[in-house]
Amino acid sequence: MTTNHGARRGPTLRELTVQALSSVERGYDLxxxxxxxxxxxxxERILDDVVRALGPLGPFRAGLDICCGTGAGVRVLGEVCRERVVGVDFSAGMLDVAREAVRSADAKVQWVRADVRALPFAPAFDLAVSFGAFGHFLPKERPGLFAQVHSVLRPGGVFAFPIGAPPRPGSWPYWAMLGFDAAMRVRNAVWWPRFVMYYRTFPLTEVWPELERAGFEVELRPLAGLGHRPDGTPRAALVVARSALRG
Structure with missing residues (x-):
């Protein structure tokens, strides 16, 4: 599998503004x-580190990229899954770019347009991943999302996603995230349709028990290649949620 994401010109300020004033689906289409x-x-360095962390957890036959976007996570699945890789997203525009950018000589990649809150799959996957999409779900939607992921995994299947260490209170990333979320809440209070994207609505202290209630056994694996903070703790880790084996 090869991924083509060569140099391109980024969106203009006007294009970003139009996107931000659209719905999530329409915004990503644009x-x-x-x-x-x-x-x-x-x-890429995050994707590479996730590949290394997933290797010992396999082997995997079939993998699913939740909210695949333009297909970055599909490349990860292509390296660790032997038979079948599926990317699912509700943005037709993102899927069009993914189809163009990701090519597989063995044709094991499929693209499906669907809302991940109602996944149209049987329990046929050994691995599900997601990268950078959880800010698009309100906290009240997470239990249903996790239940959907659990429902498409085979017994013993793995749901894995990277998560960064929370910024220290008072640091510039802390204030940047706080400011972004505040601006987004104001935007959604005065403008329709809503564009749901928040950086501070996915705390591991809440997510961990929600995953367990959905039927997963959860552990954290440090992503050592992404470095450590001054106190020695890793800057990022891989959340590994395994579906319990059913006897």
């Missing part, structure tokens, strides 16, 4: 042709 030139695309 942004799709230039998405890979934005900071929102998951960096």
């Amino acid at each position: 942004l799709a042709p230039k998405f890979d030139a934005t900071p929102f695309r998951t960096p």
